[in-house]
Structures are given as C-alpha cells and as structure tokens.
Amino acid sequence: MNNLRILEIRYLEPHRTFLRNPQKESIVKFSGNLEFLSDELRLFYWHGYPFDFLPSKFYPENIVSIDMSYSHIKNLWTTPMCFKKLKEMTLSYCHHLTNLPDFTDIPNLEYLFLDGCVNLIEVHPSVGLLKRLLYLNLENCYNLRSFPDKVQMESLRHLIIWGCTKVENWPKVLGKIKTLIELGVDLPAINEPPSIVSSISNLQSLLIHGHERIRSRWRNSEFQPSSSPSKWYHPQSFVIPSFASLHFLKHLHVSNCNISEVSSDIFEALSCLKELDLHGNSFSSLPASLSQLNQLEYLDISDCEKLEVLPEIPPKGLNDFGGNFDVHIHGSRIPRWFTHQSTRKGVMVVLPSSWRYNKFRGYVACVVFTLKKPCNYTEVHELSTLRCSVNNFDGGNLHRKQSCGISYEFVDNCTRIVGSDMIWLHYSKSKPSWMKAKNLITFSFSCPFLEVKQCGVRLFCDEDIQEDMDLSMTQDLSTQPQEGGIFDPNHEWVLGSIKDEYPRVVFR
Template sequence: MHDLIQLMCKDIVLDEDRLDPRKRSRLWRHNDILQVLNKPKRVERVEALSLDMSQVSRIIQLCPEVFEEMDNLRLLRFYFKDADWYGNPTSKLQLPQRGLEYLPNTLRLLQWDRYPSASLPSNFCPENMVCLGMPGSSLTQLWGGDNVHLVNLKVCDLRWSKELIKIMDFLGVPNLEELYLGECSSLVEIPSSLQLCRKLTKIIVSGCVNLCGFPSDLRLTSLEEVGLGRCPRITQLPKLPSTVKILYLEESGIKQLTAASIGHLTRLQKLVVGEIVESLPCEIGFLNCLQELLIRGGGPKVISIPDTICNLPRLVRLDCSSCENLESLPNGIGRLKRLKTLGLSGCSKIRSLPSDIGELTRLISLDLGGCSSITSLPESMRDLQSLAWLYLDGSVNLQGLRDILTPLNVSLEGLDLSGTSIEYLGSEAIERLSNLGWLYVRDCKRLRCIQHLPPRLKMLDAANCSSLTSVSSSPIPTS
C-alpha cells in the first residue's frame, strides 16, 4: 500500500510539468536533477531535491551559486545508498575551491554525503533546520561562531568527517535529540554545553581517536544510547542517567568500571566493554534489564567474570571472545534461562565448561573456536535442545570428538570442526544430525573419512584435509 501511495504522489508531481523538471515542486529522478543542477535558472518552485549518488556515473562540477534561486527548497539530499565509509572515496559532486556560496534558509533537511567543501556558506542561517546529515564530509568546522541558533535541529550526523576539528557550541541547540560524530578522527573536544541538550537521546563519538575533551556530566533524563568506543583519550566514564539503555566502551581509555559508575544503570540493555577493563564489578549482576554483555577482545586484562552475571534474568548474549587469560565461566551459568548466544572463541586458557551448561535450553550458538586448553565437554551438552551452531574450530586438544558429536541434538544446523584432531566422521556421529546444513572440517590433517552426509547439507568445506580419501563412501579422485 505504501509503494502504491508513493507512485500516486510521484505521478501528481510529474503532472505539474511533464517537460520541464524546473517547474516541479519535487525532484528525485537523477536525469531531471542533473538537468536542474547544470542550468539552475527559474527553479523557484522546487521544494525537495533527492538524488541517489550511486546512480551518478561521472563527476559533476557545481557552481557556487547553484542553489541561489531555490528559495523554497526545504529538502536537499545527495546520498549514497548503502554507503561504505571506509577509505576516502571522491565525492561525485565537486565545488570550486572557494566552496558553496549559498544555501536557502528555508532548508529543513540537509543531507549531503561526502560534502566536498571545508565549510558551509557563511551567510547560511539554518534556523529552520530539523535534520543535518553530512557523513564523510570535508568539513573542518560546523559554523564559525558561537551565536548559531538551531532551535529546530533534532538530528546532527557528521560521521566519518575526518577533517572535522570543531563542532558548534550547543547553547543554541536546545532541541537536539541525536548526535552522531563517530570516526571524526580530528575532533578534539565536545563542548560542555552539550549538557544543556535536555532532549538528547543518542550521543555517538566512537572512533574519535583524538577526542580528549568530553563533558563529565551527561545526566540528561532522555539519554538512552552512548558510544565512547575506540576513544583512547577518554579516560573517565561521564556521569550518566539511569535512562541509558546502550553503552559502548570498547577500546576506550576507561580502565575501571565501578559500582558508582554503572551500578545505577538499571535500564541498561547492552554493554560493550571490550578490552578496557581489568575486571567487572559484582554490581553488574543487579542490572536486571541487561540483554547483551560483550567483553570480547578483553585480551590479557580480563581474568574472571563475576558470578553475579548468572543473576541476569534477561541476558540473551554473552560474548567473551579473545579474553585470552579468562580461565573459567561462573558456576551457575545454567541459570541464564534466556541465553541464546555464548561466545568464547580465543579464550585459550579455559579448561572446561560448567557442568550445568546443559540447562541453557534456549542456547542457539556456542562458539568454542580456539579454546585450545579444553580437552573435554560436559555430558550435559546433549541437553542443549535449541543448539543450532557449534564452533569447535582450533580446539586442538579436544579429545573424544566422536563421542561428543554422537549425542548432539538434531536441531544442529552448523558445525565447525576446522583444525581439530578428528580422524573419522562416521554415521554414528553425524547421520543423526538431519538438519545439518553447514559442515566445516578445513585443515583437519588427520581426517580420513566422512560417511553418510546429512540429507540437508548445503556446504561442506574440507579444504587442506590432506588425509581425506572418502566422503559418503565414495572415493575422492586423486587427480
């Protein structure tokens, strides 16, 4: 129904003038827009201009006054559908060295991906702006003075603007709700006036590697998401309100999490700490709304996990991947009745799994890849009724693989045994896995035979299995 209404609206706009796009109120077809940009005369009727730059095959040189006669323009979008911001791709819209000289003050939405100039026009008064999106831009500063009044601005997105040095003062931005500054690698400071944005719900500065100035107090009663990941110069967690639901801290300079800093975040649903912490406070077990806890990349610092995490009634994902000094999981992990994903890949010092792991009846994915110290798995593994993906790749010391695989539940869809010491996969091991669709045995140097492949198998990766001679009782050709 939505698509049908959209088509009807487009037909109405086209009926405004079938021959001359400059006499229409809205433009979205790239050929029409390019025609208007090349000859920006008598375009007073245009109110909205939206161009998917992925449809443009050549560089377009814009004149500085290209928007001078578009005094009714309210929406301007130059965007890349499914943009990839990695690297430094050239903008397809080029401006002279002096930049853009005019933008209509009527603009309410301005989205210009990879904006090619270092600044916006000095005479541009954005008091009507509701949404500003300029990811990947060449901006060095967003508005020159402190007296900018953006009373209607709700969303500001400048992600991947690597030349951005200074952001505007927030005194004149009282209604800001979302601020995205991720990967602005030249940005040094966020003004403390951000504390005045009482309606702010999201602040993302992840990847701002030179950011060292950040407000110490962000107790804004609407705040729900904070991203400080990969900000190594931010060393203190700001004071946050209990309304925060998502908190990213991976690879930041914050070394300690305490009861005082996170114990009050009773609505927190997702916490990503990565390699920043040496330990987690026991009070983490009181965060009853927590659904995702990601400690992945903990490196040598994370040695243990508090037993209190077993008290988290809503936890669905626990990821401790690459915590290379983590020796064990808490006893009582079976109490996490809603847990669906458990990631332990690269935890090379874990020797065993808790015996009650079989009580995780909703567990869908278990990743033990690279757990080189594990020699056996508990018998209760057979009780994992919902297990669909099991990763054992690189668990080189795991013994009795045939005995481990035999009781596995028929729900298993993917099995990764790459790099293990398994020698034989017979019917007693995998024939029962009737739903198995993906089987990986890459680099299993001792594997000689795979018999009776499951009927629903879609993918078999047996690369570099130098001893493998038979699959499903059929000899493998030698040349």
C-alpha cells in the same frame, strides 16, 4: 532553488566504501566555492561534502535532519545557530573536524552521531546540556581529550564511547547519567572504579571492549592511532564488577578484557540476560551460576584459549544455534573422517540407496584456503567471503548459501594470514529442503579473492550419532598449529555439533 526543501547526496554503501579507502573522493565533483544553499531545507544529506565550511548566509530555521558523513567540513558554523526543529545531526567520519560548534540554541536535538571523527579534540560544553538528547555516538574519536564535566542530559538513553581512551573524566561523566539503557565503553573508562557501571540501574545493554577491536578497525589507515601498541593490545587483568543492581540487563558484552576469573555470583541477579559475549578473555572456567540464566539465547566464548570447563548450560534458553556454526583455525589438511574429499573447489556426494531424509541430521564441510594476494584489513574483511553452495542432482538449491568471512582474529596477524593456509569448518543442521535430495549432491566453494586448496564433506545420519566419534574426529586436527588459533583438540566440539540440544555457542 530558493524553495528547495530536500537535498540528498549519498554514498550507496557509505560505511563499506569509506572503510575500504578513507581517502576516497566523492564521485560528485565540484569546482569553486559553494555560495548558496536554500534556507527552506528540511532535510540536508550530503555525504562527502567537499567544502571546508557551510555557506556563511546558510540559515535553515526549519531544518530537521543533517547528515554530512565522510565530509571535508572543518567547522559547521562560527556563531550560534538557532535550529529549534533540528532533531538529528550525523557527522560520522568527518576526519577534518577538530571541534564542535555551540549547540546552545539547538534544544530539541535527539540524535548526534560523531563516530569516526578521528581528529575531534573536544566536545563543546553545550553538548552536555542537551536535555532531550537520546543518542550520542563518539565511537573511535580516539583523539578526543575532553568531555563536558557539567552533564544535564536528562533523556540520554544510548551512549557509545568506544575508542575514546584519552578522555580521563569518563567515570565522572557516567556517574551523572542515570537514564542510560545502552552503554558501549572501553575498559579504561570504567576500570577505576568499575562500580560506576553498577550505579546505572536501568541498563539493558552493556558493551565493554578491550582494545583488540580498535586495532583491527584502523589497520593500514593513515588515521591509525599513534598511541603505544602495548597500551592498546594488552589490557591489564580486569575484574568484572558486581551487576547485582542491573536487574534489567539483557545484553552483556565483555570482550578482550583479559578476564582471568569470573566470580561465582556474577550471574545470579541477571535473570533477564539474553545475550552474553565473553570472547577473547583468559578465564579457565565459568561459574555454575551460568545455568541460572534461563532467558539466555546467545553465548560467545570464542578465543578464550584457556577455557577448560563449561558448567551446565541453561535448560530453557540455549537449545538452538540457528542450524549452524563455524570454526576458523590455522591448518592445511582435511581430517580423514571427512568421507568425501577433493582437491578442487567442490565435492560430489552420491547418496546411498538406503538414504532417508528422516534419518538425516546435517552435514559438516571443511575447506582449506588461503588468500590469493596480500591484503589489508578492510580489503580482507569486505571482499574475502567464502561461500558454500549445496545443489541437488537437478541443479536445484538444497540449502541457503552459507558464507565464511575472515575474522578479526586472523586479520590481526596479517603477516601470517598472507603466507599460511586456513581451515573453515562449517556445520549445518538438517533443513526441510533436504527432503528433495536425490541421487547426487554437489557442494561447491567459491570466492574470487581466496584460493580453495582442498575441501571435504561428511553427511551425518542417526547411525553416526550412536558411534563414539569424538576421538576419531579430533585426532587428525591435533597436529594443527595452535599459535593464533582458537581450536583445542581436547574439546569435543564436533560431537557436540551433531547433537540436537547442543547450546548456541559461537566458536567463529
């Protein structure tokens, strides 16, 4: 196969497969050593490459793309390779890779993916000189200790460095990259000084994370970080820097950063902002300037347990939440305001003779469930998805299947998850498919890895909207355990869920 130009050995679902079992061996088995690969290769994709090194005489001058994700590779090459046509290199989740080779003679590289290389210690200085590099992903390279001080990445647009908390010179590096439009960074990298972000005036996406996300990702993995949990899970209070210079910012995520206060002028200059994620913080209110974000389409304030007051919502942006929202809480009882309840995996609703589609506004479903057996994070996240099916009297589907995946917040408390019940509350807006509804409607809930203990459903029509329901709907849930949950019975979330103009706020 001297003239072979494309070699492709891939996992069908590489990311899911690898997260579920980081030690999973490739289903393709090899014995002995690999002595030869065609020098005519243009595309070289080999997931789970089982050898420590590439063949010593492998020199594909015309190679364009390399993907060796999930591989055993320890070193790509020992002497500089002149790959002038190489555009993309993906080495994601190569756990045995500790350092990078010299990239000096790869001047046209545009994409470099190193996410999940948990034992990578240093980035070769030549990477900082890749003038045509557009995208660099170092997510969860949490043993990385150094990044080149000399940075001349004149074309870099996307930089993802979540989890690289041991690199001390990030502020210095970021101060030299003015071309970024997307930056994914952990809190410590910009906390001193936070103004470093404001100097990147072309940013369109700024994603700042505390460390709650990282803990979830690597739970029960032998590659779990060895750093002190107190440093990972409880960041000091963070003050959001001024974004006055970020006029093009469209996506702002500042999650799990222990923000206790949001400045009143923080949103005034963000006229282009479409997505705002502040989940997992400790502020009690948001400033009135939130109402000035007329382009805002998405707002996430889940797990902000101290939040008491929301200002006026932007009048033009958040006027639709896609037809549904979901809430996860700890608990074991269906509130009595659910008119149809069952201790089985489904419930039937007999439509009254006065049923009219034009008066139907939507439905709320409530499911009490628990895990059937102890699970680690990856098993829960990938396998435990509770699904809701809605069928007409003749078996036809009235609604696209809705699903509920176990959220990070619950998985982080594995000891409680396994032994306690949880509730999924799901609201869905009326859809045109409900015009076919007749006689009897069946709601069913299923998941092979979850046990459904109870379920309940309530349909909402115009008459319900006129009732003062907020107290009756929340009083039953007031006795639910609050520890670890995200629900405050004083919030009129259920009443809000049945208002057409309710903003698209993600409660999870």
